[in-house]
Amino acid sequence: MLYRKFIIVAALAAALAVQAAEIKVGDTFPALAQAGLEGELPKELKGKVVLVDFWASWCGPCKQSLPVLNELAGRYSSRGLVVVGVSVDDTKAAMDQFLKKNVARFPMVRDAKQTLVAQVNVSSMPTSFILDAEGKVRFLHNGFHGDKTRAQYVREIESLLPASAAK
């Protein structure tokens, strides 16, 4: 009888602790086109190496990462990299105001209902995922740590892009 009581209590406690699973390296990333994102996604994502960056206008490190993402987009787009910024701002006005001061030279969309970000369950802001041509997560970055993260991005993107197309 005592054992049964324990099982019931343990089950209730476990139910309280249940959380959405975090997307990990090796998992297939949810299809961006079906995520109900506000804004225009790049037309061709299939077969491309995609860097998906979750950011918000109120997040300091996100602001620091923007020039690096601009640089990566400019440097590797001809070799097949697509950078997509996904804002999780509550309002479009907040995102637009941020982007007026901080120009992004890659596509920006907004996860207005915060469904995609909840689905991938990021553990910090910003979080970026580097996806291979099959749409699988190959690298994951929690936060942005300046030159260290930049160097990692470069190394990882280089490893995924076809060597034959190297400049």
Next chain:
Amino acid sequence: MKTCLLILVVPLVLGTGCAAVKPWERGTLADYTMRADRDPLGDALSEHMYFSREAASGGRGVGGGGCGCN
């Protein structure tokens, strides 16, 4: 009866106070209005009054002899 009480109380104890704010939901917390030092003039005035009343000028690293006259 005891079991029912246990079943009711344990989840309540585990569940209450657990307001997990997800990283993407921190916009409100990160807002300027949530900062403790959002009103520098107001802070300076209240600190002046506080130090004068307590004769504790310098207590927060500012120069002064405790007279409350700076």
